[in-house]
Amino acid sequence: MTGFWNFLKAGHAPTLGAAFFFFTFSCGIWVMNGAMAPFISETYQLSPTEKGVMLSIPILAGALMRFPLGLLAQYIGRKNATLVEMALIIVALLFGYFVVDSYSSLLAMGVLLGIAGASFGVALSLGSGSFPARHKGLAMGLVGAGNVGTAISVLVAPALAQRFGWQSVYGIAAVAMLLPMAAMVLFAREPDDVDRHATLRVHVACLFEKDGWAFSLIYAVTFGGFIGLATFLPSYYYDQFGVSKVQAGQLSMLAAFMGAALRIFGGWISDRWGGVNTLSVVLLTITLTLVLCGLAGNSLVITTLLFMLCFSALGAGNGALFQLVPLRWPLATAVAGSMIGEIGALGGALVPNAMGLSKQYAGTYMWGFFFFAALSLGMLVMLRVMQIRWTRTWAEKGGRARSAH
Numbered sequence: 001m002t003g004f005w006n007f008l009k010a011g012h013a014p015t016l017g018a019a020f021f022f023f024t025f026s027c028g029i030w031v032m033n034g035a036m037a038p039f040i041s042e043t044y045q046l047s048p049t050e051k052g053v054m055l056s057i058p059i060l061a062g063a064l065m066r067f068p069l070g071l072l073a074q075y076i077g078r079k080n081a082t083l084v085e086m087a088l089i090i091v092a093l094l095f096g097y098f099v100v101d102s103y104s105s106l107l108a109m110g111v112l113l114g115i116a117g118a119s120f121g122v123a124l125s126l127g128s129g130s131f132p133a134r135h136k137g138l139a140m141g142l143v144g145a146g147n148v149g150t151a152i153s154v155l156v157a158p159a160l161a162q163r164f165g166w167q168s169v170y171g172i173a174a175v176a177m178l179l180p181m182a183a184m185v186l187f188a189r190e191p192d193d194v195d196r197h198a199t200l201r202v203h204v205a206c207l208f209e210k211d212g213w214a215f216s217l218i219y220a221v222t223f224g225g226f227i228g229l230a231t232f233l234p235s236y237y238y239d240q241f242g243v244s245k246v247q248a249g250q251l252s253m254l255a256a257f258m259g260a261a262l263r264i265f266g267g268w269i270s271d272r273w274g275g276v277n278t279l280s281v282v283l284l285t286i287t288l289t290l291v292l293c294g295l296a297g298n299s300l301v302i303t304t305l306l307f308m309l310c311f312s313a314l315g316a317g318n319g320a321l322f323q324l325v326p327l328r329w330p331l332a333t334a335v336a337g338s339m340i341g342e343i344g345a346l347g348g349a350l351v352p353n354a355m356g357l358s359k360q361y362a363g364t365y366m367w368g369f370f371f372f373a374a375l376s377l378g379m380l381v382m383l384r385v386m387q388i389r390w391t392r393t394w395a396e397k398g399g400r401a402r403s404a405h
């Protein structure tokens with residue numbers, strides 16, 4: 001406890017707290033359509049494919065908006081960028097409350113929800129910016145734990161939708177968004193570290209290297225799998241097991257919470273055991289649990305336990321991958337992490353679409369699970385091949401940081 005207190009005193013804790021609060025709300029709003037999908041699908045009588053498209057659009061839009069928002073933050077400041085983003089999120093939610101009245105306008109709403117999904121880079125940079133280099137990893141991990149907002153959303157939104165109607169939830173969320181905005185204004189300050197104006201060429205430089213693509217593809221499975229499955233689970237529980245819409249959200253929350261909570265653990269264990277070792281276990285666990293989820297479609301209990309294990313691995317994998325980023329790009333950690341986060345988040349859009357297509361054309365979700373399991377297995381093979389060179393050049397065996405001599 002003393003060590004954590006010393007950590008807080010080393011930087012500006014109120015800014016860290018405000019960044020976490022902002023990121024938590026953003027994550028919750030990003031997956032809001034997924035949390036309320038059983039209600040929305042019933043209103044518009046959506047086919048499995050239409051549902052998959054609806055769920056994937058906020059994820060895709062959020063990934064594509066990360067870079068422009070990061071660029072904006074470089075010119076107006078990170079604190080100001082979060083305030084602009086929160087104002088835009090409120091506008092998006094009001095659009096959902098007042099305007100959405102058809103499937104096409106719902107898809108437009110999904111694009112606007114992507115604004116919330118673009119918060120990742122700015123939130124982490126803001127929260128860690130006031131901390132010295134030796135503490136930035138923990139600061140980023142704590143802000144990143146704001147992924148717990150996905151668990152809160154799938155728990156709270158269905159209950160509110162049941163009581164007030166699903167469209168009213170957008171209005172409630174718009175009012176609630178004033179809370180992190182007030183916290184940001186009152187408690188956060190612009191970090192005093194240097195946030196250099198990186199050019200587009202600098203941002204995409206890591207994608208001209210094989211390692212940059214390897215990291216991005218692995219993150220597409222770990223983070224993409226986390227956000228994609230978190231968005232899809234309420235629909236899966238409702239369609240597959242016939243539970244109530246509120247129960248579907250409660251069951252989804254169990255898995256999403258595990259994914260958010262284990263992110264910090266993934267970074268911590270990777271520091272000690274090595275990011276490559278941790279990711280190897282993570283990708284194998286994801287592969288096996290997804291295959292078993294596809295085969296366990298008749299058992300609610302077994303499926304829920306498997307999802308909790310799968311999400312634990314996904315969360316730990318997110319932490320483990322970002323333990324390796326500063327080892328590989330020590331002088332360009334921020335821009336490399338930003339680009340990897342951007343490309344990796346696109347993977348989340350694959351999950352709802354794969355599930356919807358599987359259900360529509362094969363009559364079962366099983367092949368969607370098998371498809372994503374195959375991707376995870378492919379990433380494991382790639383990791384084991386790539387790590388041979390990594391451990392000869394920039395990392396110790398297993399993916400640990402090299403000792404200073």
